Amino acid sequence: MYTLPKIERFNQDVLSKYHIYNSVFITLPFDSIDNTGVLLPLFTEVCDSGFKKQKTPREIVDFFSEKYLHNGSEKDKINLMFHFIQYIERQIVLFDAIEDAAFPVVNNMEGRGSLRDIKEKSDAKNNKEELIEFLENFNVRTVLTAHPTQFYPGAVLGIINDLTEAIRKNNLLDIKQLLAQLGKTPFIQNEKPNPFDEAVSLIWYLENVFYNTSGEMVHYLQKNVFEGESIKNPLIKLGFWPGGDRDGNPFVTTEITLKVAERLRTSILKCYYIEMRSLKRKLTFSGVDFLVSELEQKLYRSVFYSKGEIFITLEEFKLQLNKIKTIVIEQHQSLYVDEIESLLIRLNLFGFHFASLDIRQNSKIHDAVFNDIFCYYSKSNSNVFPENYYQLSEKEKFEVLSNIKGNLDSSDFENEMTRSTIESIQAIKTIQEKNGEFGANRYIISNNESALNVMETFALFKLSNWENATVDIIPLFESVDDLQDAHNIMEKLYTNEAYAKHLMNRGNKQTIMLGFSDGTKDGGYLMANWSIYKAKEALTEISRKYGIHAIFFDGRGGPPARGGGKTHKFYASLGPKIENNEIQITVQGQTISSNFGTLDSCRYNLENLLSAGVANQVFNKGQNELSVEEKNILDQMAELGYNKYLSFKNHPKFIPYLEQMSTLKYYAKTNIGSRPSKRSKSETLDFADLRAIPFVGSWSQLKQNVPGFFGVGSALKHFEDTNQWDKVQDLYDGSLFVKTLLENSMMSLAKSFFPLTAYMSKDPEFGEFWQIIYNEFLETKRLLLKIAGHTELMENYPDGKASIQVRERIVLPLLTIQQYALLRINEINKEENPDLNLIKVYEKIVTRSLFGNTNASRNSA
Numbered sequence: 001m002y003t004l005p006k007i008e009r010f011n012q013d014v015l016s017k018y019h020i021y022n023s024v025f026i027t028l029p030f031d032s033i034d035n036t037g038v039l040l041p042l043f044t045e046v047c048d049s050g051f052k053k054q055k056t057p058r059e060i061v062d063f064f065s066e067k068y069l070h071n072g073s074e075k076d077k078i079n080l081m082f083h084f085i086q087y088i089e090r091q092i093v094l095f096d097a098i099e100d101a102a103f104p105v106v107n108n109m110e111g112r113g114s115l116r117d118i119k120e121k122s123d124a125k126n127n128k129e130e131l132i133e134f135l136e137n138f139n140v141r142t143v144l145t146a147h148p149t150q151f152y153p154g155a156v157l158g159i160i161n162d163l164t165e166a167i168r169k170n171n172l173l174d175i176k177q178l179l180a181q182l183g184k185t186p187f188i189q190n191e192k193p194n195p196f197d198e199a200v201s202l203i204w205y206l207e208n209v210f211y212n213t214s215g216e217m218v219h220y221l222q223k224n225v226f227e228g229e230s231i232k233n234p235l236i237k238l239g240f241w242p243g244g245d246r247d248g249n250p251f252v253t254t255e256i257t258l259k260v261a262e263r264l265r266t267s268i269l270k271c272y273y274i275e276m277r278s279l280k281r282k283l284t285f286s287g288v289d290f291l292v293s294e295l296e297q298k299l300y301r302s303v304f305y306s307k308g309e310i311f312i313t314l315e316e317f318k319l320q321l322n323k324i325k326t327i328v329i330e331q332h333q334s335l336y337v338d339e340i341e342s343l344l345i346r347l348n349l350f351g352f353h354f355a356s357l358d359i360r361q362n363s364k365i366h367d368a369v370f371n372d373i374f375c376y377y378s379k380s381n382s383n384v385f386p387e388n389y390y391q392l393s394e395k396e397k398f399e400v401l402s403n404i405k406g407n408l409d410s411s412d413f414e415n416e417m418t419r420s421t422i423e424s425i426q427a428i429k430t431i432q433e434k435n436g437e438f439g440a441n442r443y444i445i446s447n448n449e450s451a452l453n454v455m456e457t458f459a460l461f462k463l464s465n466w467e468n469a470t471v472d473i474i475p476l477f478e479s480v481d482d483l484q485d486a487h488n489i490m491e492k493l494y495t496n497e498a499y500a501k502h503l504m505n506r507g508n509k510q511t512i513m514l515g516f517s518d519g520t521k522d523g524g525y526l527m528a529n530w531s532i533y534k535a536k537e538a539l540t541e542i543s544r545k546y547g548i549h550a551i552f553f554d555g556r557g558g559p560p561a562r563g564g565g566k567t568h569k570f571y572a573s574l575g576p577k578i579e580n581n582e583i584q585i586t587v588q589g590q591t592i593s594s595n596f597g598t599l600d601s602c603r604y605n606l607e608n609l610l611s612a613g614v615a616n617q618v619f620n621k622g623q624n625e626l627s628v629e630e631k632n633i634l635d636q637m638a639e640l641g642y643n644k645y646l647s648f649k650n651h652p653k654f655i656p657y658l659e660q661m662s663t664l665k666y667y668a669k670t671n672i673g674s675r676p677s678k679r680s681k682s683e684t685l686d687f688a689d690l691r692a693i694p695f696v697g698s699w700s701q702l703k704q705n706v707p708g709f710f711g712v713g714s715a716l717k718h719f720e721d722t723n724q725w726d727k728v729q730d731l732y733d734g735s736l737f738v739k740t741l742l743e744n745s746m747m748s749l750a751k752s753f754f755p756l757t758a759y760m761s762k763d764p765e766f767g768e769f770w771q772i773i774y775n776e777f778l779e780t781k782r783l784l785l786k787i788a789g790h791t792e793l794m795e796n797y798p799d800g801k802a803s804i805q806v807r808e809r810i811v812l813p814l815l816t817i818q819q820y821a822l823l824r825i826n827e828i829n830k831e832e833n834p835d836l837n838l839i840k841v842y843e844k845i846v847t848r849s850l851f852g853n854t855n856a857s858r859n860s861a
Helices: 006-025 036-052 057-068 074-106 115-125 128-135 154-168 172-184 195-224 254-282 289-304 314-331 337-350 363-379 394-402 416-435 451-463 480-494 497-505 516-523 525-545 567-573 590-596 599-619 628-649 654-661 664-669 692-701 712-721 725-734 736-750 754-762 767-788 798-829 836-857
Strands: 139-145 236-240 359-362 442-446 472-477 509-515 549-555 582-588
Touching: 006 074, 006 172, 006 798, 036 057, 036 074, 036 754, 036 798, 057 074, 057 754, 057 798, 074 154, 074 172, 074 599, 074 798, 074 836, 115 128, 115 195, 115 599, 128 599, 139 195, 139 599, 154 172, 154 195, 195 236, 195 254, 195 337, 195 590, 195 599, 236 337, 254 289, 254 337, 254 416, 289 314, 314 337, 359 363, 359 416, 363 416, 363 442, 363 451, 394 451, 394 497, 416 451, 442 451, 442 509, 451 472, 451 480, 451 497, 472 480, 480 497, 480 509, 480 525, 509 516, 509 525, 516 525, 516 549, 516 628, 516 692, 525 549, 525 628, 525 712, 525 736, 567 599, 567 736, 582 590, 582 599, 590 599, 590 836, 628 712, 628 725, 628 767, 654 664, 654 767, 664 692, 664 836, 692 836, 712 725, 712 767, 725 736, 725 767, 736 767, 736 798, 754 767, 754 798, 798 836
Parallel strands: 139 236, 139 582, 359 442, 442 472, 472 509, 509 549, 549 582
Antiparallel strands: none
8 A cells, every 4th residue: 555755745744733632722711711713713813924024023913912901901912812821831742742652653664764674684784793782782772861851740740651542543522621720721731840759750651651651662672683682782672761860850869869868769669569460361271370379469469568678689670580480491382481581681781770870970079079078187187188189280189089088978068069969879889789789770970070080079989988889970971172082081080000900890892972062062063073073083082992882871852962962873974083882871851751751652763763773784884084174174064053053152142042032041940850950059140050951951042043054054164165165065975973963953943033023133132142043044054055055944854843843833822922921020020110020921921831842842941
């Protein structure tokens, strides 16, 4: 049967259904104003036509009020705006659910990038042995983080899940009931969640999505590629940050860390228990029934009556299950052996830890903690540190740190940060005893600027009486300068005898984290991405020189500005000079629910990541290498883009614009995450302290998406003006890395809408600054269309483009309301006697509008 093109499948299974179910939705009475659902489509049309006529958000709202509210009072306008926000938030949920339900129809689950595609290509190329060898050593690690861009509370996530299922079955009665429930369910959390709440929320995805998907993927490969032989390598690993990520989050305590680790263990044991109960109904044969029952009982006690006690070890569990498998094969014609194998695979993947809880802290905190520890030892007349430690050279400090020993007790310290840092090291030990080594065996140093940062962290473990710590110490390089110096820093560590011994104990593997988000914030889109690429090449070279296997862990966010977009294409495009035997990425906020929120989307995206590794290491091995000339062009492009971005970032109106014209300060008022929106507590806004999420998110709310394109147009224009266009054109045509980089920037442009803020061009203070942004947008759009040979943005991804267009139309009234509220706040503040209560009301409108705009974009922060 003929398969419709992707865009037609989208129109049929997403767009048409949205129009049908939305017409049902807007007729449901949720509030006292029964005609809100009738007025909203009219307001959308007024917004659409108003912006085409170059009207301001103020003029659009006033016109609508005059025409449809018959010059209603300000209170009437405010009430209607709140009701519109409620409706739009729920329209977005409806569209999300419809897209999720249609995911396996719109996307070819067995097509390019799927496991089936990998197998068939391997058969065709006759390189099955090479594929098997690769799969025995390769890993995909998705690390779920607690970064606050997921605005849906738990109750709403549950409705989305049920609504998706009802839409998939076309059950109109259930859909109508769920839409009614959605209308009456609050979208706002009255209090900020604590890190444990965040952990519980994300563990839902582990239990309901990753557990099944990961197991099924490995089972498929085991049966179809390994021909039934067990894969010992845990191909898919899960990481977890809520409860362990202390960087800038004072609410992550040792108690929370241990509580989250216990919850992870209980959750995986519960998954095993449910599977054992299912097996018990099937394995009713003589010789195995009592063995199955015994396992089920031990798991039951460990989950429901444990109080932290475990009644079965991982090894005992595997041994008993293998014994059952052997009896079933030898005596019962292998009946249900697939189900037993499925559970064994999951045991191998998840152990008793489910996901590895990473501990992370900022190097600046470590500096203060280390100084406190030095002072403590100095006062106690011990010889742990020489008195002149801080006057020593780096080399001399290394010597001290290499031979240091101690047995720190957190209770000896008054400083809370010192106590909690020492306790976090002890917590890792405790978690490993309960959950196994993989429960927590990674310590990440964010904002890592030197080899000393790593050595002092390494010394903290030895000072905590943990000489041969079963922990990987992972430096996170974020700024452009740190990325450029990363290989020198690692060489100092590799040539240090004590650290080299530590690496030998860890299998001569060194994980290195690279931050896309702060890199872009620091150096702009082109410089950040190219700096990371070059850093990976230099780090690979230096690591190979010393016999160390480098593993890169990419700190990515949702949008292209934070390393998102078509991520799998980046990994498929890496050349042979970059280690790529593991793909490790952070998955955060909306990206968790949009890319891994359902069984279908999770499978699709995990398979694409796995396929990217296979393509790079097996099918296209040795390809994708950039030539010296191509690297020179990229150096030039990155430098040109960096200079343009730097002059923009240093503009005297840069910080005032974000503070006064964007929603930046409103992020702190949303109760969506436990972490503060900036690192310091100072009242004034310091760019260095500003977190990447509110920074990128604020540009997204303005529909300007600056971090995803600024400097790209200027860089390309230089080659056009100097008659060297063919160089960048050839680079785009020949390099998957460059094509992906620029295509992702196109996505940022496609999600921009400058008519929304065009009124700012006339602002006496910020008009010139707004024009700088708009000019760069126009130039980037023109030149990206030229290099791609397109007439419209994203025309080679018609379904993705169509999805963006629908979502942008849904939130157009919301964006207009947000801008109207911001304008009113500025107006009232300029009055002689500002109405503070009215300002608070409009601030609430701005904050509420953040939710829907962010959720609609799915990867805007």
